[in-house]
Structure formats: C-alpha cells, structure tokens
Amino acid sequence: MKLKSKKIFILKFTFIAIIAIFFNIGFQYLFLTIFNNDSIEIVYIAMILATSFTLLLKFWLDKKYLFEFKFNKLSNLSKKFSLYSINGIFTTILFWIIETIFYLIFENKIMVLFGSFLGLSISYVVKYYLDKKIVFT
Numbered sequence: 001m002k003l004k005s006k007k008i009f010i011l012k013f014t015f016i017a018i019i020a021i022f023f024n025i026g027f028q029y030l031f032l033t034i035f036n037n038d039s040i041e042i043v044y045i046a047m048i049l050a051t052s053f054t055l056l057l058k059f060w061l062d063k064k065y066l067f068e069f070k071f072n073k074l075s076n077l078s079k080k081f082s083l084y085s086i087n088g089i090f091t092t093i094l095f096w097i098i099e100t101i102f103y104l105i106f107e108n109k110i111m112v113l114f115g116s117f118l119g120l121s122i123s124y125v126v127k128y129y130l131d132k133k134i135v136f137t
Contacts, residue, residue, distance in 0.1 A: 009066075016061045017124045024054040024120060025113050038109050047099060047116075051092055059084050066128075067136035083135045091127040095119035 027050040035042050059081055063069045071077040095116070102115025 012066055013128060016066055020054050020058045021117060021120045023057055024050045025116050027053060028116060029113055032109050040103060043103055043112055047096055055085065055088055069136050080135055084131060087127060087130040087134060091123035095123040
C-alpha cells in the first residue's frame with residue numbers, strides 16, 4: 001500500500017471508528033439519562049442495546065467505505081454479516097469487560113462511558129484485523 005493511500009485508509013478507519021464510538025456512547029448516555037439509574041443492570045441493558053445498533057451501523061460503514069466491498073447476492077451479504085457478527089463476539093466481550101471494570105471501580109456514569117470509549121477504541125482495532133482476514137477477503 002502506498003503512503004498516500006495508507007494515510008487515506010487510516011483516516012477512513014479513524015473516522016468510521018469515531019462515528020461508531022459516538023453512536024454507541026451517545027445511545028448509552030441517552031439510555032442511562034432517561035432511566036436516571038446507574039445500577040449495573042441498567043448499564044448492561046444500555047451496553048447490549050447500544051452494541052446491537054452499532055453493529056448494524058458499523059457493518060454498513062466498514063463494508064461500504066473501509067473495505068469498499070460490493071455484494072452481488074443477498075446470500076453473500078448474509079454470509080458476510082454473519083462472519084462479521086461472529087468476529088464481533090470476541091471484540092464485544094473485550095469492550096464489555098473494560099466498560100464493566102470502569103463501572104466496578106468508579107460506579108459513575110461518566111467513567112462508565114469513558115470505559116466504553118476506551119474499550120471500543122481497542123476492540124475496533126482488533127476487529128479490523130479480524131474482519132480484514134476473515135470477512136472482507
């Protein structure tokens with residue numbers, strides 16, 4: 001990969017990750033604010049819902065803009081999304097562990113969201129390498 005195209009790729013990856021992170025954290029913040037409750041159960045519900053919605057958004061962004069992958073059949077799309085989701089299980093566990101650690105240490109909505117940011121940042125880098133090798137080949 002040439003230097004210029006590598007820089008463009010890094011910018012695209014970073015931009016997509018920022019969009020997904022803000023979407024995920026924004027959803028969690030909204031959910032936690034609406035329920036006005038920092039209990040671990042509410043935090044877990046927020047994490048699950050935000051992760052589910054972000055999975056769909058990030059798959060579409062990665063497919064279209066990062067890997068520039070086109071599908072000629074719906075069955076191919078379904079297969080790729082399944083592989084993408086399976087890869088996401090490992091990285092989601094990593095992200096949730098980091099966020100949960102921040103909850104257990106700080107028991108504070110802002111620190112939980114910071115843990116979410118940190119966990120998502122790490123897991124998106126790991127997920128990129130998994131997706132590049134397994135999903136978008």
